[in-house]
Every structure is written in C-alpha cells, then in structure tokens.
C-alpha cells in the first residue's frame with residue numbers, strides 16, 4: 001500500500017440546546033451537526049520495519065499519547081489479535097484547537113476509519129461509533145459521516161439535510177475549554193426539548209446556542225466578533241466556542257463579508273456539506 005491521505009473535516013453545531021444534566025454531570029444536548037468542506041488532512045504511510053502507529057509530528061501542547069489520533073489507533077490495536085503493521089501518521093492541521101469545530105474528534109474518527117481499513121480489522125460502523133464515543137462525544141457523528149440531529153451527549157444521531165450553504169467562520173483570539181463552559185453556574189440547562197422532522201431540511205437559525213450568553217460574557221473577543229458578524233445575518237457560536245459562524249447563500253456573498261472582516265481576526269470560508277468529505281473520499285477509493 002502507498003500512503004493514504006484522508007480528510008478530517010470540521011463540524012458546526014448549527015444550534016445547540018442544553019436540555020438537562022445527567023447524574024454523572026454530563027449535559028444532555030439537542031444539536032444539529034453539519035460538516036464543512038474544510039478541515040485537517042491526515043496521511044497514513046506504511047513502515048515495514050516497525051509495528052503499531054505513531055505520529056511523525058506532535059501537536060503543540062499535546063503529548064502524543066494524549067493525542068486523539070494515537071488514542072484512536074490504540075483503540076483499534078486493542079481489537080486485533082495479530083501485531084499491526086507499522087503506520088506512520090502525519091497531520092496537516094488547519095483547524096484551530098479548542099475552537100468548537102470538533103477538530104480532535106474528527107481526527108479520531110478519520111484515524112478509526114483509516115486504520116480499520118488499512119489493518120483490515122473488520123469493525124462495522126456501529127462498532128467504530130461505539131469506540132469513538134469512548135474518545136469523545138463528537139466522534140460518532142464524524143464516524144457515521146452524515147449531518148445529523150444529535151441527542152444525548154450528541155451520540156444519538158438522526159440524519160438531517162440542512163441547506164448546504166456557505167459559511168464565514170471566524171476564530172476570535174481566545175481558546176475556550178469545553179469543561180469550563182459546562183461547569184459555569186450561569187449556563188441554562190432547561191431548554192424545552194424540540195422535535196424536528198426526520199431528515200430535517202429547515203432553517204436552523206431560528207434555534208440558538210445555549211452556551212452563547214455565558215461565552216459572550218466571559219470572552220469579550222467572542223462578543224465583539226458576534227456583534228460584527230450578526231450585522232450581515234444570523235451569527236452563532238459553534239459548540240462551546242471560540243469559533244463563530246454566519247451563513248450565506250453563495251460563496252461570493254460569503255467572500256465579500258470575509259474580505260471586510262476586522263483586521264487581526266482569523267478564520268475561513270467554507271461550504272456546509274451533509275456527507276462528510278471523509279466519506280466522500282472513502283467512497284471514491286472503493
């Protein structure tokens with residue numbers, strides 16, 4: 001086998017409601033996940049003289065054994081009886097860490113699917129999603145690869161088809177720890193449950209992100225960016241932030257706003273897609 005390079009896309013939470021709290025402290029959510037055609041790339045290269053999987057380059061501030069790519073690789077190795085042929089892994093990181101774009105979870109899912117394929121482990125999608133959930137609440141949606149309405153902690157997934165609009169995604173200059181936001185006293189945790197039609201195709205911007213008020217209060221950078229972007233239409237936080245997004249019907253409309261963004265702010269323009277770019281690529285390879 002030659003090297004295999006696979007996408008590891010971002011997700012947006014088009015809305016995120018907190019509807020309760022489980023006895024173990026985890027929050028019960030209702031959220032709409034959509035993928036973006038933008039993300040990291042991960043390259044898997046066979047190496048004859050070693051076994052197992054390792055990273056060629058470490059991520060700043062993340063020990064390799066804590067990297068979700070290595071955790072995913074170890075989880076697959078634990079399901080095999082024979083030694084796994086050596087695979088070196090190189091990541092081309094584009095997604096900001098701690099941005100609410102699910103970068104680490106997406107990296108884990110890409111690794112699970114890639115190594116299941118390369119090592120011929122034979123795990124099915126349900127098994128890979130179950131393994132993924134042990135690594136992070138957002139991993140199952142990336143494993144399944146279809147935009148979805150998520151419930152529970154985001155692992156109970158109903159496929160959805162929100163419009164494949166264009167997004168301006170902005171990264172205010174701060175990193176937000178998900179655990180910190182979920183432990184804030186001021187967070188509302190009692191949004192009434194909603195029901196949405198199977199294969200939901202509607203406009204998600206009538207729903208909100210329940211983390212937004214707390215995040216705006218704690219991070220003035222996020223507040224300012226949301227104020228700026230919401231001049232042009234509904235703007236939302238994704239996950240627990242820090243990234244925010246605005247939705248536009250065409251690429252050119254999105255690019256005009258992108259070009260006029262305040263100086264010093266980073267981010268990107270991307271298209272929302274309901275089939276994950278990872279799964280699109282895997283289908284091409286079949």
Ligand SMILES: C[C@](O)(CO)[C@H](O)COP(=O)(O)OP(=O)(O)OC[C@H]1O[C@@H](n2ccc(N)nc2=O)[C@H](O)[C@@H]1O
Nearest residue numbers: 013025026027028136137138153154178179182239240
């Ligand atoms: C906010 C979302 O991005 C929405 O898609 C996800 O639910 C976050 O999921 P995740 O990245 O897997 O979250 P982690 O980074 O593992 O969570 C860190 C901490 O946040 C808290 N946490 C997380 C998810 C959740 N539904 N309830 C929680 O209370 C827990 O204390 C957890 O230990």
Ligand SMILES: Nc1ncnc2c1ncn2[C@@H]1O[C@H](COP(=O)(O)OP(=O)(O)OP(=O)(O)O)[C@@H](O)[C@H]1O
Nearest residue numbers: 067068097098099100101102103104105107138239
């Ligand atoms: N491969 C990885 N890529 C990014 N972060 C990783 C990875 N492995 C471990 N991490 C850790 O996970 C933390 C969260 O990173 P991630 O990019 O997934 O955040 P996020 O986009 O806020 O995710 P979510 O939306 O799921 O909360 C990082 O700060 C880092 O310490």
